[in-house]
């Protein structure tokens with residue numbers, strides 16, 4: 001009786017099956033299936049995943065309750081069996097319970113790695129990596145081949161981190177060489193992201209039926225060995241006083257030998273690479289995908305960069321504060337595609353924890369569905385639409401104070417890498433956007449881009465984004481040249497298609513409009529000429545004051561080969577006369 005009374009205070013949830021409980025309800029996209037279930041069972045619900053009671057939080061007020069008001073009770077981590085490899089959980093800042101050891105590691109991270117002054121101090125170490133990414137994309141641009149955005153961003157994120165930490169590159173942008181480290185980190189992500197039976201049936205731990213812990217042990221060993229080698233090298237060069245490296249993280253950590261020992265340094269490095277690289281790169285890939293799917297937003301982002309930074313230039317970390325639209329894009333991407341949809345799972349260690357009138361039992365795993373919260377229609381207008389503008393007028397931020405947007409978590413276990421991530425992401429994204437124009441590989445139209453996600457340790461794009469970088473000018477010139485030839489040959493069909501391609505690159509391109517007017521006039525399509533004239537007037541008066549009316553005159557000359565008495569010619573002449581007063585002297589002379 002006592003047991004059933006206790007159970008009745010559990011949050012509501014779907015009825016469990018024998019043995020497997022609600023495991024089958026998760027499917028291969030648990031963030032979506034749990035969001036769906038929450039619509040029936042409410043913002044706090046409980047499930048039985050195998051033997052593990054799991055409480056799922058799906059609203060921002062309850063996330064605030066769990067992550068802020070009752071932070072301490074929910075601050076222990078649920079430890080996946082995979083993290084037992086190499087006893088990582090005993091040394092890892094991400095998995096240690098809240099304790100003196102954990103506090104000291106967090107303090108080291110906050111004050112020695114991720115403080116504003118530290119990050120300002122070592123931003124030179126990162127700038128060069130962005131230059132290399134842009135050079136790599138430049139080579140792809142020259143060769144006309146696509147960039148695998150996620151893969152290039154992952155190599156860049158790894159190098160941004162490895163340079164911040166060790167002042168060395170650990171990944172290579174080109175496919176053939178130096179992939180080993182990238183693969184190792186990737187394999188860790190893949191294994192840690194797999195649903196592991198042992199996590200739901202702990203009695204299977206010894207058997208490790210899927211071999212996940214076993215493979216993790218191999219990967220961790222290789223990664224730890226690599227870091228041990230880098231630390232040894234640094235110690236040697238410090239001894240010989242041969243280091244002329246700007247103070248990087250490893251230097252700082254070695255200076256703190258009283259506070260952190262060698263084992264903790266090595267495991268901390270594992271944490272930082274595993275937690276920091278793929279989260280950052282997948283956010284960059286999602287942001288690029290959203291922008292390629294939404295050309296209007298892309299255009300605004302490019303316009304902001306061009307006006308504030310200057311076309312073609314790389315973005316500096318100090319530029320970010322002047323780029324509100326770029327920042328809004330990053331927030332909107334994190335709202336729709338949070339890299340870690342359930343945050344890192346928490347666990348309750350206290351006997352009685354009450355939330356919203358329900359009991360969360362000791363030992364329960366607690367998942368906060370940040371993915372669902374970011375799409376809650378009671379908090380967000382048009383929640384599934386990509387609309388960075390929503391953040392321009394709003395103060396909502398990702399720093400753990402606004403519980404409707406918590407991609408980095410909140411409370412004492414909030415992501416310590418946040419200050420670095422919110423520098424790296426806009427700098428890489430902004431530089432990619434400002435250096436090239438982008439087209440999806442395979443002639444895929446923006447609205448056809450596949451935006452399905454794939455659940456794992458981080459939320460990946462199911463189909464990697466492949467996009468071809470190019471320079472807008474060349475292609476515009478090409479379509480305009482073709483259009484010009486079509487005027488001479490009076491090939492209306494081909495000319496209109498060339499114009500459409502040119503306008504798909506720049507919808508307000510004045511020269512294309514003029515040429516198209518010529519084409520219609522040459523073909524005697526006067527209704528279209530009228531339409532174009534209005535459009536040109538709109539462009540000249542509203543958007544493109546530089547558009548020369550001399551070119552409209554050219555159009556009039558072109559018409560004269562056709563129907564010279566058409567009233568549209570008078571209209572065009574009228575447009576010209578009205579604007580004559582505003583024209584520069586030399587333009588009039590030219591006419």
Ligand code: HEM
Pocket residue numbers: 093094095106161271272273275276277279280283338339340343344345407408409410411412413414415416417418420421
């Ligand atoms: C887009 C980028 C990133 C996202 C979305 C992200 C997200 C998260 C989330 C959701 C958590 C769990 C927070 C919680 O339980 O409340 C976390 C923890 C953590 N993150 Fe990040 N992260 C990112 C980048 C980074 C970077 C760049 C680093 C370091 C280089 C980093 C290091 C860590 C560490 C060490 C933890 C564990 C903290 C603890 O348990 O005390 N993350 N991150």
